[in-house]
Amino acid sequence: MEGNRTVRILVVGGGPAGLFFSLLAKREVPTATVHVREQNPPGVTYGWGVAFSESAAEALRPAAPDVVDALTAGMSHEQMVLSLDGTDVPVHVGRSYLNARWALLAALERIACEAGVTVEHESEAAVTEADLGDWDLVVGADGVNSRTRTRFAEHFAPTEELGSNWLAWYGTPRAYPPSIILRNSDHGLLMSHASQFSPDLSNFTVEVGQETFDRLGFGDMTEEESRALCEQLFADSLDGAPLRSNHSPWFRTTFLSCGHWTHHNLVLIGDALHTVHPSIGSGTRFAMRDAVYLTQALAGSGWDVEVGLKEFERARKPVADAFQAAAKRSIDWYEGLPGRTITHPTKFALEYLMRTGRVSYRDFRRRNRDVVLGYERDLR
Ligand SMILES: Cc1cc2nc3c(=O)[nH]c(=O)nc-3n(C[C@H](O)[C@H](O)[C@H](O)COP(=O)(O)OP(=O)(O)OC[C@H]3O[C@@H](n4cnc5c(N)ncnc54)[C@H](O)[C@@H]3O)c2cc1C
Known part of the structure; x- marks a missing residue:
């Protein structure tokens, strides 16, 4: 003006x-x-x-x-961990601030x-x-x-467009490096994205497909009941730490x-x-x-x-x-994951980091030579 x-x-x-x-x-x-x-x-x-x-x-x-x-x-991090059924693959990624x-x-x-x-x-x-x-x-x-x-x-x-997976955004006092955690369970695939963002708190986002959501009955639970069940489902990873809510209902x-x-x-x-x-x-x-x-x-x-x-x-x-x-x-x-069987932790790590098309295999290999060499050996 x-x-x-x-x-x-x-x-x-x-x-x-x-x-x-x-x-x-x-x-x-x-x-x-x-x-x-x-x-x-x-x-x-x-x-x-x-x-x-x-x-x-x-x-x-x-x-x-x-x-x-x-x-x-x-807080900032330069490494992240891809964890499949308890096997961790640490990888170098660009720095992120939280x-x-x-x-x-x-x-x-x-x-x-x-x-x-x-x-x-x-x-x-x-x-x-x-x-x-x-x-x-x-x-x-x-x-x-x-x-x-x-x-x-x-x-x-x-x-x-409404997504097909269900998510709930929790916090926890357990310190996590940026992590994608996948667990194959009797109820289907359980996914979490965790990351420490302050000296005493980490994010802990839980994500499941519709079938798993229905099998576990999350649709009929209160926010508190869902939080308690997620805490149980990820007990091995949380190592006794609680999950906390902050207006944390399930959403798509x-x-x-x-x-x-x-x-x-x-x-x-x-x-x-x-x-x-x-x-x-x-x-x-x-x-x-x-x-x-x-x-x-x-x-x-x-x-x-x-x-x-x-x-x-x-x-x-x-x-x-x-x-x-x-x-x-x-x-x-992400939405395709619940319908798949994922068994190789490094393949999962590679797929995750290249999923948007913004990181190429060559970029990933340059930053994570040892991880890639191990994977290429497994393929032979
Ligand atoms: C699980 C989850 C994890 C995420 N993780 C990340 C991450 O790691 N990094 C990242 O960059 N982004 C992340 N995001 C996304 C990020 O939170 C949003 O994209 C971002 O907050 C959008 O900013 P905004 O200002 O457009 O909207 P919002 O942050 O939603 O702000 C909108 C504001 O408007 C107010 N408001 C709404 N209606 C009215 C009204 N009628 N009158 C007055 N006020 C009103 C609300 O109270 C709110 O304060 C995540 C989101 C989710 C759900």
Whole structure:
């Protein structure tokens, strides 16, 4: 927006996408009013730790080096373990940084508020056409179940694909290196993704196919009963440690895309607009990159919202589509696992690391020569 006119921006949702966009927008236009409405009280959120790869951190650094410093100051890992029925295959992967989701949000909110953004908690927003007239720009960053997207569904034309596996996102005090744990059991394949993200806590996501879910009767259990049974099923790996819940019901992932990204001066970003999948550990980065592209597009248009939003979609969509395509390959691989018999731990490790098509056999071999040589010997 030209001259001295103050830009008025309403952001719905104080997750990574909404808070990061608010911060970047406020820094771009210090005179702007940037107001975030978040339904939860401060410090309340779902989930446990989230991972950030080194490349994700470096991609975000130019936009806000202080934010990236805050998000890379804690726990990090360079190795991961693929564990099949108790046999562990340790492999070298790129560095990843981990943060408790609540700590990541607190850091983003603190930095955004220091820049002059206002965040109104316990404020559940239901955007209307009238709101679009009251604000220069309205950003729907209200997550995968976005009410903003639903309210304007005929304009955004969303398509949603429900995954076939069931997941529950727990935490545990047992320290895990980033690990994919597979157990062939009488009930079918049990899968977990575990990773330490703070001195005393690890993620522990449990994933099962529909048949196993039904056989174990999870559909008729309370959240607490499911947690207790998962603790029992993974007792050997947990080694006596408990599983803990944080709003941890069973869910199936939604793979979401929108045919259109904007409606007048309303735009969706983050999970509200498009999702990847927990198995590629990149949803937060994906959401925050939307914030970067949106700010750049608006700044490039001199804050002409109509022009800026068109440019956002033009510049961001091809990159986002390619990322979603990689996520889809990961989803297909995971969802195919319950129907297969997996017996070779190194083959499983290789398949896992190459599942998105972004790591080749040659890349894997370069980083993990001993693991690959052992596997090639087994094949002879
Ligand atoms: C099991 C699991 C593991 C994951 N692991 C990782 C990982 O390791 N690394 C990673 O990068 N990503 C991971 N993710 C994905 C990541 O959590 C999301 O992709 C990311 O949080 C999306 O950010 P967002 O801001 O778009 O949405 P959200 O984080 O969902 O934020 C949306 C916000 O909007 C608020 N809100 C919703 N409706 C309203 C309303 N009507 N009014 C006001 N406020 C509202 C919500 O309370 C929330 O605070 C994982 C996800 C899952 C489920």
